[in-house]
Amino acid sequence: MSKYLEFNTPATKQAMELASDYRLKNQGFTDLDRVYWNLPDEALYEEIIFRNEGRLTKQGPIVVHTGKHTARAAADKFIVQEQSTNDKIWWGIYNRPFSSEKFNQLMGRVQAYCQGEELFVQDCYVGADPDYKMPIRIITEKAWHSLFARNMFITTENRDELKKFVPEFTVICLPGFKVDPAVDGTRTETAIILNFEQRMAVIANTLYGGEIKKSVFTLLNFLLTFEDVLPMHCSANVGKDGDVALFFGLSGTGKTTLSADPKRRLIGDDEHGWSSQGVFNFEGGCYAKVIRLSAEHEPEIYATTRRFGTILENVVFDLTSRYIDLDDDHITENTRASYPLEFIPNIVPDGYVRSHPKNIIFLTCDASGVLPPIARLNPAQAQYHFISGYTSKIAGTEIGLGIEPQITFSACFGAPFMVRHPFEYASMLKERMLKHKANVWLVNTGWVGGRFGVGKRISIRHTRNLLNAALDGKLDNVQYRKDKLFGFEVPLTCPDVPEDVLDPSSSWGNKDEYWKKYDALAARFIENFKLFSDGCSEEVKNAGPVRLGK
Known part of the structure; x- marks a missing residue:
């Protein structure tokens, strides 16, 4: 801001008060105008409003607009291909290779772009378990992105700790910097590029805050697997007896809503690690x-x-x-x-518990309206559905989605953030699931009575009652039916849930249409799993659905 006009902003005099001795010049950033180090929320509020980045609304929240990017630019993510990543990354549509040479050239332009500019720095941590806590640095050109980092990650007010802070990974978020497709080989002028060798990520030409959060999740999905920690795209809570529940699912399937249960303490709403000791939140906030x-x-x-x-x-x-x-x-x-x-009231204050999951829930938003609202999976079926990751993408969570949900399969219920091959994560899940005798449930938060546009979304009250029954052990001794196509077990009764809700076909006016739609979904599952069948055991391959009449 003061690159063109020389005047002080509200936090000018406090800009260096909480600075680390490991300055930005140590990371190649020189000739900067001013750096605002580790400003607290109140100071960032003043900067956001002073810079016209956001507006104050009733009772105190800041409203910001992210311009043309109102969702993740999933097709613009790259990972630098070098010795440490070459044979360990699941290269493909979610992890596009980027050369070291191009990254170094890009960083030269990034550093030049920042000269004469004001930047904000937040030195914080990810990984609530002290055994796996990682110091990270978030460098931004927007004050509100600095507040976003404070909200989402784990902060400290210890001045001595901040003074001695040295990051293990740095994320640079520059919405005003455009990459050049002709020079950089990118798809557009927007890019999210992770470099594990240099422990650095660049987010260019997007204001969407979720890119900062998901870049950090992506880096943990790679690094923690080498420390025998299973990184998971899930929310987690814990009951009074220490029974942990995990909720897997893509955005829009209900992870955040369903894990915020007044009767259980919340560990976190989106990203966790499962170590040999227990479960811990990656973050310090919710999105x-x-x-x-x-x-x-x-x-x-x-x-x-x-x-x-x-x-x-x-x-x-x-x-x-x-x-x-x-x-x-x-x-x-x-x-x-x-x-x-x-x-959020009723949280686990430290963000980690030294106990293991008793229930694992796979949330799916079935837009075709045919899956039961809850089903119990055996271990082989659990692996099959974890690798499949079936759901429907809800409008808005990614650029390019229309109003109607799109049927999709997202491996491990988070393929865009899974840096290694899904088998790596699935085998780690299986090992823990069997060791700790966890129940696995498939829960449909999608449509009943017909597909999207015909039926209606399942009542959240019914979903909560089904989940409560599963978590409280009330479904352990009820009668089940074996699903005709998928083979999983569906309860015939559940406390506080009408019996007809448990049978999705009962709410369809045309039963023939229901079975045709269900058979079509089974066919989609079978076709999708062909991508992963190499290396899967016969037991897992056979745990998928069968077609009608087969």
């Missing part, structure tokens, strides 16, 4: 979808949208009254709230 959020159904998350410290991305608000409108989707379906984990 929840808030479109059409309900005070009745999601009271804990709803309350965060009325609180100082929360960042609301692309949420519509009235400029005169400053009231927000969570039902307005005219900017995007993918409206988001970023807030510290402690904003």
Whole structure:
């Protein structure tokens, strides 16, 4: 900002107060105008408003707009291909190779771009378990991205600790910097590039905060597997008896909503590690979808949208009254709230538990309206469905999605962030699942009574009651039926859930149409699994669905 006009901003005098001795010049950044080090939330609020990056809304949240990028640019992510990654990365559509030479050239331009600019730095940590805690540095040109980093990661107020801070990985977020497809070999002028050899990531030409969060998740998905920690795209909570539950699922399937249970303590809402000791949160915050959020159904998350410290991305608000409108989707379906984990009541304060999961839930949003609302999987079926990762992408979570959900298979329920081959993660899951005798459930949070546009979304009240019954052991002794196509077990009864809800075919007016649709879904599963069948045991291959009449 002061590159062109010489004047002080609200935090100018405090900019260096919390600086690390390991300065940005140690990382190749020279001739900078001013660096704001580890500003607290209040100072960042002043900077955000002073710089016109966001607006203050009723009761204190900051609203920001992310411009043309209202979702992740999933097709613009690259990983530098070098000795440490060459034979360990799952190269393909989610992990596109980028050469070391091009990255070095790009970094030269990045460093030149930053000369004369003001930057914000947050020195923080990921990994709540002290055994796996990693220091990371988030460098941004926007003040609100610095607040986003504070919300999402684990911070410290210890001045001595900040002074001696040396990052093990650095993320540089520069929405004003455009890559050059002709020079860099990128798809567009936007890119997210991770370099494991240099322990650095560059996020260019996007304001979407989720890119910072997911870049850090991606790097942990690689590094932790070499420390015998299973990285997981899941939320997690724990009951009063220490029974941990994991909730796997893509954005929009209900991970955040369903794991925020007043009767159980929340470990975290999106990204976790499962070590030999237990389960720990990667983050210090939550990044929840808030479109059409309900005070009745999601009271804990709803309350965060009325609180100082929360960042609301692309949420519509009235400029005169400053009231927000969570039902307005005219900017995007993918409206988001970023807030510290402690904003949610009933959390595990340290972010980790020294106990293991008793229940693992695979959340799927079935847009075809044919899967049962809950099914119990045996170990082979669990591996099959984990590797398949079936769901429907909900509008808004990625660039290019329309209103209608798209049927998709996302390996490990998070393929865009899985850096290694799905078998690596699936085998680690199987080993832990068997060792700790965890129950595995497939829970459908999608449609009933017909596909999207015909039926309706399953009641969140029914889903909660089904989950509570599973977690409380109330489904252990009920009768089950074996599913005709998928072979998993579906309970015939469940407390506080009508019996007809447990049989999805009963809500379809045309039973023939239901079975045709169900058979078509089975065919999609079979076709998708061909991509992974090499290296799978016969038991896992045979755990998939069969076609009608076969």
